[in-house]
Amino acid sequence: MEPLMAVLVGITFATAVYMMLRRSIVKLIIGLTLLSNAANLLFFTASGLTRGAPPIIPEGAEQPAGAVADPLPQALILTAIVISFGVLAFALVLIRKAYQVVQADDLDQMKDTDT
Amino acid sequence: MLAAVLSGFCLAALVPWLQPRLGARAGWLFALLPAGLTAYFATFLPAVAAGETFRVSYPWVPGLDLELAFYLDGLALLFALLISGIGALVTLYASDYLAGDARQPRFYVLILAFMASMLGLVLSDNLIALFIFWELTSITSYLLIGYDHEAAFARRAALQGLVVTVGGGLALLAGFLLLGTVGGSYTLTELLQHGEAIRAHDYYLPLLLLVLAGAFTKSAQVPFHFWLPNAMAAPTPVSAYLHSATMVKAGVYLLARLHPALGGTEAWILLCSLFGGVTMLTGAYLAVRSTGIKWVLAYSTVMALGTLTMLAGIGTEKAMIAFGAFLLGHSLYKGALFLVAGALDHEAGTKDILEMGGLRRAMPITAVLAAVSALSLAGLPPLFGFIGKELMLGAVLNAPFLAPLLTAMAVATGALVVAAAGAVAVRPFFGPPARTPKTPHEAPWGMLAGPALLSALSLLFGLAPGLPGEGLISATAASLAGEPVHAHLALWHGLNLPLALSALAVAAGVLLYSQWGRVRGAMNRLEALDARGPEAGYERLMAATTRLAERLTRILQNGYLRSYITTTVLTLVGLVGYTLLTRYEGGFAGGLDVRFYEWVIAGLLVAAALFACSTRSRLGAVASVGVVGFAVALFFILFSAPDLSITQILVETLTVILLVLVLFKLPDFMSFSTPRQRLRDGAVAGLLGVLVTALLLIAVHYQFAEPISAYHLAKSVPLAHGHNVVNVIIVDYRALDTLGEIFVVALAAIGVYAMIKYPGGPGHRTDEDESAV
Numbered sequence: 001m002e003p004l005m006a007v008l009v010g011i012t013f014a015t016a017v018y019m020m021l022r023r024s025i026v027k028l029i030i031g032l033t034l035l036s037n038a039a040n041l042l043f044f045t046a047s048g049l050t051r052g053a054p055p056i057i058p059e060g061a062e063q064p065a066g067a068v069a070d071p072l073p074q075a076l077i078l079t080a081i082v083i084s085f086g087v088l089a090f091a092l093v094l095i096r097k098a099y100q101v102v103q104a105d106d107l108d109q110m111k112d113t114d115t
Numbered sequence: 116m117l118a119a120v121l122s123g124f125c126l127a128a129l130v131p132w133l134q135p136r137l138g139a140r141a142g143w144l145f146a147l148l149p150a151g152l153t154a155y156f157a158t159f160l161p162a163v164a165a166g167e168t169f170r171v172s173y174p175w176v177p178g179l180d181l182e183l184a185f186y187l188d189g190l191a192l193l194f195a196l197l198i199s200g201i202g203a204l205v206t207l208y209a210s211d212y213l214a215g216d217a218r219q220p221r222f223y224v225l226i227l228a229f230m231a232s233m234l235g236l237v238l239s240d241n242l243i244a245l246f247i248f249w250e251l252t253s254i255t256s257y258l259l260i261g262y263d264h265e266a267a268f269a270r271r272a273a274l275q276g277l278v279v280t281v282g283g284g285l286a287l288l289a290g291f292l293l294l295g296t297v298g299g300s301y302t303l304t305e306l307l308q309h310g311e312a313i314r315a316h317d318y319y320l321p322l323l324l325l326v327l328a329g330a331f332t333k334s335a336q337v338p339f340h341f342w343l344p345n346a347m348a349a350p351t352p353v354s355a356y357l358h359s360a361t362m363v364k365a366g367v368y369l370l371a372r373l374h375p376a377l378g379g380t381e382a383w384i385l386l387c388s389l390f391g392g393v394t395m396l397t398g399a400y401l402a403v404r405s406t407g408i409k410w411v412l413a414y415s416t417v418m419a420l421g422t423l424t425m426l427a428g429i430g431t432e433k434a435m436i437a438f439g440a441f442l443l444g445h446s447l448y449k450g451a452l453f454l455v456a457g458a459l460d461h462e463a464g465t466k467d468i469l470e471m472g473g474l475r476r477a478m479p480i481t482a483v484l485a486a487v488s489a490l491s492l493a494g495l496p497p498l499f500g501f502i503g504k505e506l507m508l509g510a511v512l513n514a515p516f517l518a519p520l521l522t523a524m525a526v527a528t529g530a531l532v533v534a535a536a537g538a539v540a541v542r543p544f545f546g547p548p549a550r551t552p553k554t555p556h557e558a559p560w561g562m563l564a565g566p567a568l569l570s571a572l573s574l575l576f577g578l579a580p581g582l583p584g585e586g587l588i589s590a591t592a593a594s595l596a597g598e599p600v601h602a603h604l605a606l607w608h609g610l611n612l613p614l615a616l617s618a619l620a621v622a623a624g625v626l627l628y629s630q631w632g633r634v635r636g637a638m639n640r641l642e643a644l645d646a647r648g649p650e651a652g653y654e655r656l657m658a659a660t661t662r663l664a665e666r667l668t669r670i671l672q673n674g675y676l677r678s679y680i681t682t683t684v685l686t687l688v689g690l691v692g693y694t695l696l697t698r699y700e701g702g703f704a705g706g707l708d709v710r711f712y713e714w715v716i717a718g719l720l721v722a723a724a725l726f727a728c729s730t731r732s733r734l735g736a737v738a739s740v741g742v743v744g745f746a747v748a749l750f751f752i753l754f755s756a757p758d759l760s761i762t763q764i765l766v767e768t769l770t771v772i773l774l775v776l777v778l779f780k781l782p783d784f785m786s787f788s789t790p791r792q793r794l795r796d797g798a799v800a801g802l803l804g805v806l807v808t809a810l811l812l813i814a815v816h817y818q819f820a821e822p823i824s825a826y827h828l829a830k831s832v833p834l835a836h837g838h839n840v841v842n843v844i845i846v847d848y849r850a851l852d853t854l855g856e857i858f859v860v861a862l863a864a865i866g867v868y869a870m871i872k873y874p875g876g877p878g879h880r881t882d883e884d885e886s887a888v
Contacts, residue, residue: 001713002704005750006811008717012743014804015724017684021677021796023787026778028676030727033740033770037747042807044751044759046814054755055828055840062832064840069755072824075844078762079856085766086863092777093867105782107676 123231142210164586189590287329334366351457375597387428394421473548489540533624
């Protein structure tokens with residue numbers, strides 16, 4: 001399964017960077033969203049994929065029954081998802097504000113601090 | 116000895132607090148410290164004169180082979196006495212010279228810090244510690260030259276001095292590291308024992324060149340001499356102290372200190388005596404050309420530094436004795452002359468010799484002090500400067516290489532220096548009275564005490580040369596030689612060649628001085644050469660550096676986001692990809708065990724991602740980003756991460772809502788790019804995608820360490836009483852991390868709120884707050 005996931009991650013990264021290379025600021029946002037998904041998926045795959053064995057200990061037991069998925073990467077990704085959402089919300093509003101000021105969708109017109 | 120070095124720094128730190136409490140006479144109190152240090156170092160005199168040396172050491176950074184070790188021998192003691200003694204006089208002098216200046220505390224802080232650094236420099240027995248003190252003197256010198264920081268020329272001069280000396284310092288550091296490697300130790304006293312091995316080593320020549328670069332820049336040797344006269348922008352006490360008596364001698368000190376380890380080879384003798392000789396003559400020549408009294412003195416300092424370098428280069432026993440005598444003599448008369456120049460400037464209001472005349476009536480004591488010290492500068496008996504010069508001529512005549520050339524240069528220098536001494540001590544005080552900007556009157560005693568004491572010492576040591584000669588000068592020469600030396604200094608050596616050459620130089624000098632105006636006129640005609648001189652070269656180098664920096668900034672920081680991303684991605688792909696292709700020999704993850712529904716989700720994800728890139732509809736793009744997010748959530752659930760899946764679904768939903776709400780306020784997609792640009796960007800993005808895939812395949816293939824989550828799984832229920840291990844990690848094992856995360860999200864929320872709310876703008880509801888965790 002991992003090779004397929006690796007290809008998926010590669011494609012998502014490529015589409016994200018492609019979108020971030022556009023001049024339109026709206027496309028930049030789309031690119032950012034794709035990038036955070038790609039990064040999370042990358043980390044998830046790198047930590048190893050396990051089917052149908054969530055790291056949950058059954059009621060009454062002290063230890064998990066058999067091998068389960070690694071819980072630590074999951075905790076880290078959970079944090080990453082939430083943070084990237086915060087960043088996205090901030091970037092989105094920032095861009096909206098910038099658009100109100102500059103009145104242009106073109107990143108090339110925002111290259112100086114004077115505009 | 117540690118306390119002796121550090122006390123200067125401590126007092127410097129207290130000055131801003133003490134000064135306002137002590138008022139105008141604070142300088143007198145501050146002068147007590149250097150005076151006390153002088154007395155402390157003087158107690159070592161009998162022992163050092165008897166050939167003893169002292170060494171104390173304190174560990175500093177043992178891991179780096181760095182210790183705070185101090186070593187006191189003749190050379191170090193001579194310097195330590197000069198530094199603390201002249202330091203005391205200068206501090207006392209400054210309290211009158213700078214009276215009423217609001218920046219006085221800054222002056223005392225810097226001058227005391229400088230004194231401590233300089234003491235550390237000459238006493239250090241560790242190369243690295245020596246280097247640190249060396250750079251500290253450069254920095255304090257920079258701040259002192261730029262004391263009058265509102266004047267553009269002072270700032271320029273300060274920067275010039277800093278760039279030249281610190282540039283040389285960089286070379287010196289490299290030289291020290293090489294020396295430490297070659298000699299097997301960073302301790303000076305040990306290195307001095309291994310001179311033979313160091314000189315025979317393959318790295319000897321590069322090492323020597325680097326060390327000389329450091330010493331020559333610090334001691335203003337041609338072609339780096341130009342920074343020293345410009346440093347005269349500093350207040351006169353600073354010029355007297357740093358730029359004639361102490362700091363500029365650090366380079367010469369280093370040459371003398373390392374002489375037993377590095378000296379005596381053909382390269383050493385030729386480089387030092389040639390550079391020194393040329394510097395000596397150039398300094399004397401330029402001194403006669405100048406009319407600013409501080410410039411004349413600065414150039415004659417360049418002359419003296421050249422002479423000392425030459426003597427360190429010649430390296431015979433005679434030269435070593437001459438080195439000690441000349442060094443002491445120069446510090447005494449030059450310090451006094453600078454302080455006199457400061458008094459003239461302070462009381463008559465001008466620094467230009469041509470504007471002065473007949474001042475002996477108004478300033479009789481100053482006139483006498485100037486005359487005594489100038490006679491010592493000119494090298495006339497019975498002053499100590501005469502003895503130094505005679506010894507120097509004797510050493511030059513017996514130099515192992517180039518003796519005739521060096522002798523000719525020394526005699527020419529002698530003549531020019533006599534003329535310069537006349538310009539400093541005769542012209543301002545004799546002749547018809549000139550109208551000076553201020554009505555001249557005698558300086559206050561605080562400003563006379565320094566030059567008086569120094570001039571008296573010049574005279575005393577001249578009349579009784581055995582006083583410094585038997586002890587200090589012999590011990591200094593012994594430090595250079597690395598073996599005991601006995602110096603016998605005397606005023607009268609009988610009729611010999613050096614005396615004849617001296618007489619010739621004095622006669623020529625008197626003649627030169629009598630025709631000073633015409634001589635200067637002739638010299639000024641050659642001034643056009645300055646445009647091709649080293650200072651012009653320095654200016655061009657600085658201008659070229661600025662231009663290069665501007666050009667690089669324009670290329671690298673051009674304001675286009677896509678160019679930054681492209682550069683970053685291509686660098687990453689280039690470096691990592693190259694390493695992978697050429698170095699990587701391991702395997703990649705294999706095993707394509709994919710179920711049918713997983714193929715479907717994967718296809719969905721790829722299709723949605725590609726559609727998001729190519730669609731012209733904003734809503735379509737947002738929707739397909741949502742599809743990508745949900746596909747990721749499905750993968751999370753399939754591969755045992757239900758918590759991730761829930762969070763992802765919540766966040767993805769919110770993201771899509773947010774995008775739709777805000778996009779409504781943003782313009783339609785525009786197409787700014789040509790197909791060619793899209794192809795290029797596609798290639799860049801594709802390369803990154805391939806690289807990420809390759810890296811991920813490698814990362815999955817290897818597992819270097821056991822996951823630490825075994826502990827988390829085992830202890831989750833017993834310790835944290837939680838059955839969902841992911842949740843336990845978040846709220847328990849890594850609770851502080853989670854707190855940080857909440858903080859970040861809260862900060863983002865505040866930022867969003869502020870941007871929407873202010874200034875004015877119609878409020879727009881964004882549901883960005885969430886509590887997914």
